[in-house]
Amino acid sequence: MAQSKFKHVKVSAIATVVPQREISIYDELQYYGGNVKKVDRMRKMVGFFKRRVVDEGVTSADLALAAAKKLLSDSGVDKNSIDALILVLQTPDYPAPASAFSIHRDLNLPQTCIAFDVNLGCPGWVYGLQIAHSMIESGANKKILLLTADTPSTKVDVSDRQNAPLFGDAGTATLLEYSEKELNETFFDLGADGKGYEAIIIPAGGARLPLKFSREADYKYIAKIFEPIDTANGRRVNLTDKYMNGLEVFNFTTNVVPEKIKDLVKYANVSVEDIDALVLHQGNKQIVTSVCELSGFPLEKCSYKTFEDFGNQTVSSVPAAICHTLGEKISSPEGIRALCSGFGIGLAWGSCLISLSGVKCSGVSDFELTDTIQSRSQLIDYWQKKFKDT
Amino acid sequence: MTTKEFLIELADVLQTEDNLELSSNLSNSEYWDSLSQMSVMSFLAKKFGVHASLEDITMTDKVSDIFDIVKEHIED
Numbered sequence: 001m002a003q004s005k006f007k008h009v010k011v012s013a014i015a016t017v018v019p020q021r022e023i024s025i026y027d028e029l030q031y032y033g034g035n036v037k038k039v040d041r042m043r044k045m046v047g048f049f050k051r052r053v054v055d056e057g058v059t060s061a062d063l064a065l066a067a068a069k070k071l072l073s074d075s076g077v078d079k080n081s082i083d084a085l086i087l088v089l090q091t092p093d094y095p096a097p098a099s100a101f102s103i104h105r106d107l108n109l110p111q112t113c114i115a116f117d118v119n120l121g122c123p124g125w126v127y128g129l130q131i132a133h134s135m136i137e138s139g140a141n142k143k144i145l146l147l148t149a150d151t152p153s154t155k156v157d158v159s160d161r162q163n164a165p166l167f168g169d170a171g172t173a174t175l176l177e178y179s180e181k182e183l184n185e186t187f188f189d190l191g192a193d194g195k196g197y198e199a200i201i202i203p204a205g206g207a208r209l210p211l212k213f214s215r216e217a218d219y220k221y222i223a224k225i226f227e228p229i230d231t232a233n234g235r236r237v238n239l240t241d242k243y244m245n246g247l248e249v250f251n252f253t254t255n256v257v258p259e260k261i262k263d264l265v266k267y268a269n270v271s272v273e274d275i276d277a278l279v280l281h282q283g284n285k286q287i288v289t290s291v292c293e294l295s296g297f298p299l300e301k302c303s304y305k306t307f308e309d310f311g312n313q314t315v316s317s318v319p320a321a322i323c324h325t326l327g328e329k330i331s332s333p334e335g336i337r338a339l340c341s342g343f344g345i346g347l348a349w350g351s352c353l354i355s356l357s358g359v360k361c362s363g364v365s366d367f368e369l370t371d372t373i374q375s376r377s378q379l380i381d382y383w384q385k386k387f388k389d390t
Numbered sequence: 391m392t393t394k395e396f397l398i399e400l401a402d403v404l405q406t407e408d409n410l411e412l413s414s415n416l417s418n419s420e421y422w423d424s425l426s427q428m429s430v431m432s433f434l435a436k437k438f439g440v441h442a443s444l445e446d447i448t449m450t451d452k453v454s455d456i457f458d459i460v461k462e463h464i465e466d
Contacts, residue, residue, distance in 0.1 A: 041405040046425050162424065233424070247444050250428045254435050286425075290432040 002190040003267050006133040007182050011354065013075035013175040014330075015362035016323040017067040018052040018168070018310055020369075025049055025165050032161075042165075047285025047304050051168035051311030053153035057373050060091045061099040063171025064149035065106050066367050071173040072107070075360040077143075079107060082175075084144040085115040086132060088124035088315050090345075091151055092117060103147065114141075121200070122281045122344030123190075124148055124315035125172070126352050130188045132176045146174040150314040155202070155242045160235050163244065166284065168311025171367075172319040184337070184355035189264040193256070196347030199248045204239040211240070249344065253287055257343045258294035261351055264339065268353045272297055275353065276336035277326060281343055282307035282317040291341070310364075318342050320364065322356070327363045330356035391437070392466045396457065403433045412454040422450075430456060438463045 025039055025048045032038045042048045054063070064087055072079055085107075087100040098117035109115070120127050125148050132144040152167035204225045205211055211225065212218055225239045237243075265272065278297045280288050288304040306313075306321040313320050318340050322330065329336045335357020343349035374382065391399070397410045406421050408414070416422040427447045434440045438460045446459055457464070 041421070042425065045405050045429055246424050247427055247431075247447065250431060251441075251444055254432065255441050286428050286432050290436060293436050 003188065003264070004130065004134070005185045005187045005268075006137045007185050008179050009133045009136045009186060010177050010179045010183055011129075011174060011356055011359055012177045013071050013077065013360040013362070014173070014319060014323055015067050015071040015074065016170060016172045016316065016320040016364045017063055017070060017367045018170045018313075018320075018364055019054045019058065019063070020366045021053050021055060023051055023053060028158075028165070031159065045286065047288075047308050048165045049308040051153070051165065052170070054151050054169045054367075055369060057375055058151070058169075058367070058369070059093050059099075060089045060149035060151050060169075060171065061087075061093045061102060062373060063151070063169065063367060064089065064099075064147040064173070065103050065171075066365075067149070067171040067173035068103060068107055068145060068147055070362050070365055071145075071175060071360075074362045075175060077175060080110050082109060082113050082143050082145050084132070084135060084141045085109060085113055086118060086128050086144060086146045087116070088118045088120050088128045088146070088148045089150060090119055090121055090315070091149075091154075100147075120348070121150070121314050121346070122283070122317065123342040123346065123348045123350040125174070125318045126188070126340060126342045126350030127190060127348075129174070129176070129352060129354075130190060130350065133186060133188070136176060136178050142178045144176045146176060148172045148315040148319060150316060152242075152312070152314055157236075157241075160237070162233060162235060162246070163242070166312050168313050170310065170313040170316040170320050172316045172323070174319055185268070186355070187264060187268040187353040188350070189260055189267060189352075190348075190350040191256075191260060192346050192348040193252070194346070196248070196252060198243075198245075199252070199347055200242070200244045200345040202240065202242050209239060249347070250287065252347050253283065253343055254290050254294060256347075257291050257341060257349055257351075258296075260349055261291070261295040261339065261341055264351045264353060270337075270353070272301075274337065275301070275339050276329070277338045278302040279318055279321050279326070279338050279340040280304075281341065282310075282321055283312055283344065314344070315342075323361055324364050326356075327361040330359040331361050333358055335359070391464060393457070393464055396460075396464060397453070399433070399437070400430075400453065400456065403429045410453050412452070412457055414453045415451065416453060416455075417451045434460060 100115035149171035292302040341351035
């Protein structure tokens with residue numbers, strides 16, 4: 001059982017950035033034969049409503065960078081005092097190096113600040129938080145910037161009605177600091193079950209099924225990888241698309257996660273009444289309400305509003321829900337005690353019980369498109385020239 | 391919970407205005423999709439503490455197949 005606790009780490013600032021482009025499920029009636037009643041039913045059952053999606057060319061790293069800039073500007077923290085940058089994402093800008101380095105460059109962080117990526121999805125913020133707590137409490141680091149970002153909308157076709165209305169894009173930034181003074185303890189419970197490795201997966205594009213054209217023989221495989229597959233529920237996909245066995249994931253979520261949340265409550269030696277808010281991964285309304293009730297929490301302590309307003313933001317959904325629904329409370333000196341839990345791809349789960357007070361919360365801000373974001377054509381020209389000049 | 395109450399609650403879970411009977415066919419109905427299946431799994435877990443298997447749910451043909459999963463919790 002991967003449980004741990006920490007006494008000298010404080011979350012001092014948090015920010016979320018979402019793209020400006022908002023899509024409501026009611027804007028997409030054409031995919032439902034204009035049947036408003038059907039859309040109403042989906043909204044009531046699953047909570048489908050609005051989501052934010054990136055414009056062409058905007059990547060996860062762009063959203064993470066924007067969230068980091070927002071946090072640094074609002075909190076006034078000296079960036080030279082940051083000694084670690086952790087970026088949790090599954091859609092890096094390039095296969096190598098880690099996207100954390102480009103953010104390190106763009107934030108102009110000092111050379112004394114280490115930077116690395118962590119490849120995790122929905123449980124990723126809690127995992128990143130635990131990694132940051134471990135690094136700080138060990139004495140290795142004093143101030144860590146934890147970033148999360150994902151652009152799941154770019155991985156699904158808008159006509160894919162099973163997945164497209166579900167996902168929204170976002171980036172978040174969380175600042176953690178060492179505290180000399182002993183604080184309320186933060187408790188963690190993390191876990192993984194690799195047997196569910198294939199439950200959520202993108203089969204092609206990595207080392208097993210590379211999208212590489214260096215030999216003639218590669219073309220045969222590339223054609224197969226992009227060959228359209230018609231699914232039983234009417235979707236047309238190929239092996240570069242995200243495969244998700246929604247029922248298997250839901251089954252795991254309702255069977256495993258509530259028990260793990262109960263384990264954490266027990267480990268922290270508290271009761272549900274001592275916890276002000278339950279912040280769950282915003283998978284969808286069904287997932288949030290089921291996990292909440294099965295964990296023994298009243299629904300009043302848990303919200304799925306972030307899913308309704310922004311969609312399932314995968315790795316960013318927990319910190320985004322904090323910014324969206326608890327900003328005022330965590331900014332107050334009294335603060336709150338929140339149990340946060342992320343779960344999904346891996347399969348993996350991570351929960352923490354954390355006291356949040358006096359946090360500089362920037363809420364949820366819109367991403368502003370800048371001219372530094374290059375189109376694919378510009379990037380191809382850039383890299384071709386770079387290779388030629390070498 | 392009685393059978394009648396079960397059928398009313400199930401109709402609410404499935405968000406259908408149809409009057410469900412134990413013999414009602416689900417597998418061919420327009421409202422039996424993966425979202426409904428998730429809702430039913432959640433309903434069974436929350437109301438009866440029963441974790442239905444994926445096979446139970448995906449192989450469901452009629453309302454009675456769902457009823458059978460929890461019939462020991464039904465009063466009449």
